[in-house]
Amino acid sequence: MLDLAIIGGGPAGLTAGLYATRGGLKDVVMFEMGLPGGQIMNSSEVENYPGIKEIVTGMELMEPWPEQCMRFGLKHEMAEVKQVKKENETFKVILSNGKEVEAKNVIICTGSTPKRAGFEGEDEFFGKGVSTCATCDGFFYKDKEVAVLGGGDTALEEAVYLSNICSKVYLIHRRDSFRAAPSTIAHVKERENIELVLNSNVKKVYGDAMGVLGVLTVDNDGNEKDLKVPGIFTFVGNNVNNGVLKQDDGSFLCKMSDYGEMVVDLSMRTSVEGLFAAGDIRIEAPKQVVCAAADGAVAALQVIARSL
Ligand SMILES: Cc1cc2nc3c(=O)[nH]c(=O)nc-3n(C[C@H](O)[C@H](O)[C@H](O)COP(=O)(O)OP(=O)(O)OC[C@H]3O[C@@H](n4cnc5c(N)ncnc54)[C@H](O)[C@@H]3O)c2cc1C
Structure with missing residues (x-):
């Protein structure tokens, strides 16, 4: 034994x-x-x-x-x-x-x-601009703009964490409200450099051999938005x-x-x-x-x- x-x-x-x-x-x-x-x-x-x-x-x-x-x-x-x-x-x-x-x-x-979010380019650029860990990879985007996908506690906490390092954080969420602790939501709203992209999902990330160059989002009415960011952090479970x-x-x-x-x-x-x-x-x-x-x-x- x-x-x-x-x-x-x-x-x-x-x-x-x-x-x-x-x-x-x-x-x-x-x-x-x-x-x-x-x-x-x-x-x-x-x-x-x-x-x-x-x-x-x-x-x-x-x-x-x-x-x-x-x-x-x-x-x-x-x-x-x-x-x-x-x-x-x-x-x-x-x-x-x-x-x-x-x-x-x-x-x-x-x-x-x-969990993977399932958008186009996610697997191709995983580790080259697509990340699931802000503590691990956030510093690589110091003073740059990034996107965060998700609407739960982790996504919001990580968006706040990234807003201390990055110049701007686009927080993309498929609904118009978050499923997170009220205090965490309040922290997000207090941050001037977090921009909410609500009722939206990520359609695809695109880039070149060096990594991600941008994130294409689509809202519930089908309108697309092109965010020119070199990194996206996904927190979907x-x-x-x-x-x-x-x-x-x-x-x-x-x-x-x-x-x-x-x-x-x-x-x-x-x-x-x-x-x-x-x-x-x-x-x-x-x-x-x-x-x-x-x-x-x-x-x-x-x-x-x-x-x-
Ligand atoms: C892309 C990426 C980047 C990261 N970057 C960082 C970073 O920069 N810094 C940092 O500190 N952390 C980072 N992390 C997080 C870090 O990798 C984890 O926190 C850490 O590896 C957890 O260690 P663990 O031993 O608990 O589990 P794991 O590393 O997940 O290891 C679990 C092991 O168990 C094995 N296993 C699972 N089920 C079974 C089974 N049924 N039978 C036999 N074997 C099994 C798996 O094959 C695996 O090898 C990153 C994670 C990822 C995915």
Whole structure:
């Protein structure tokens, strides 16, 4: 039986593996269905990971992480986990190839995936002007104009965040009112450099080999508007990768938030003894590499404390 099964090999899973093995746990396996590294591997520019002075690609940032972990004995099994169950005191990790692995502790690090809005050019220019993360990419548009798409809390908060960095923010929303906290809406309205583009959607983004040159919007009456911006941030929801926690009767293995995130305390403990969460999958995750890594370390230290 494994001392610890880690599900997902992004920054949270890898750091959990590093701390767990270096902290003395013997049988630790990280189940990752692809290459270890996580969603940041899709980013072309990262400049907010502490200690990294130059802008690096996500791949460059993550490249040394697996080797560092493996040095202390972390094992990587390239496999998709279908389900995690608990029977008596033992966890059962069921892989999509049918194999079943038993573990004393489990840390879920399966991350999240921002939803795509579905407009023309979104995929082509993703990472080259189309972004889903203002904290990550906002600074690349310092003193420039940008667009934000969305009408919920995240979209409005990020529009305010960007308005501190960018010269102007066009906030595009398909309705004439927002579904966000009244205080957040008030903050948006206070900002002179946020222009609302309501009852409108994005028809397409266009650009050249260097990146985005503009965003074409269309309102409910069919009128088009050409915003000459080099960047658009889309906040149209987030899929939390929580499928492994679904039980045969449709319930979740542990307590979840209304948004499908795992509810944890400050030690990354869930409502189930021996089950932990780390990274984007947990409630109130800042969705940053440094925070996911920190969660992984915290969770692993808890597993070690539990195993003493
Ligand atoms: C384009 C882009 C740019 C970003 N830029 C930045 C930035 O500049 N700075 C920053 O700090 N953050 C950035 N982020 C956010 C950052 O990538 C995430 O916050 C961070 O990767 C979360 O780490 P995680 O380990 O929780 O999850 P993830 O990185 O999502 O890793 C989860 C891993 O679990 C695996 N997995 C999922 N389900 C299963 C399963 N059933 N079985 C086996 N494996 C599974 C996945 O393959 C994946 O490798 C960016 C994100 C994107 C998409």
